[in-house]
Amino acid sequence: MHFDIKSPEGNVIRKPFSFTKPVNNLLLNNGNVLSCNGVFLRRDIALQFPFSENRVLSASEDYGLWLRLSSRFNILNSAKVTSSIVQHDMRSVITMNHQKLIARLTTLIAYLKEDAHFVKYAGDKMNKIEAECYSYIALHLAMDKQATEARKWFFKSVRTYFPSLWQWYGRRTFAIVKYSVKNIFG
Numbered sequence: 001m002h003f004d005i006k007s008p009e010g011n012v013i014r015k016p017f018s019f020t021k022p023v024n025n026l027l028l029n030n031g032n033v034l035s036c037n038g039v040f041l042r043r044d045i046a047l048q049f050p051f052s053e054n055r056v057l058s059a060s061e062d063y064g065l066w067l068r069l070s071s072r073f074n075i076l077n078s079a080k081v082t083s084s085i086v087q088h089d090m091r092s093v094i095t096m097n098h099q100k101l102i103a104r105l106t107t108l109i110a111y112l113k114e115d116a117h118f119v120k121y122a123g124d125k126m127n128k129i130e131a132e133c134y135s136y137i138a139l140h141l142a143m144d145k146q147a148t149e150a151r152k153w154f155f156k157s158v159r160t161y162f163p164s165l166w167q168w169y170g171r172r173t174f175a176i177v178k179y180s181v182k183n184i185f186g
Helices: 024-030 043-048 062-069 098-113 115-123 125-142 147-160 171-186
Strands: 002-006 012-015 082-088
Touching: 002 024, 024 125, 043 062, 062 098, 062 115, 098 115, 115 125, 125 147, 125 171, 147 171
Parallel strands: 002 082
Antiparallel strands: 002 012
């Protein structure tokens, strides 16, 4: 099931991704394109692969599970939009404590690396996922005027997976640079 992102006024800010069937490759290449309220699992799969109860992963446990499941099963979808996320200044992802964000995403990386089946399935995409997490941290630090820390995580992202500068989240690279320069020069 799809979701879109809307402004507080109800205007669509981002339409849903155009999914192909199955969506396994999108999860590896484009980040978490699924929402918890639009995913349905067979009972036997849900019992075999439960959500992680590690509270540090809160807000990333779904993506970790979707990735692990994608290495074992085809994940199919419906094109119907069944929910919306309202983008506003108080969304937890925007206001989250940076240390918690860093802990969450580094824990997600460790969680995925613990699953040998997933690591083998992901191959070099594991580096891409890891770099995406690091660049996400860098973006939030840059937006919060912590340019030195943002640079550290940005370069860690680039060292982990150099093509990350230009690929799907290449827009993020420009945003990190924009916020960092803006913070330096006012």
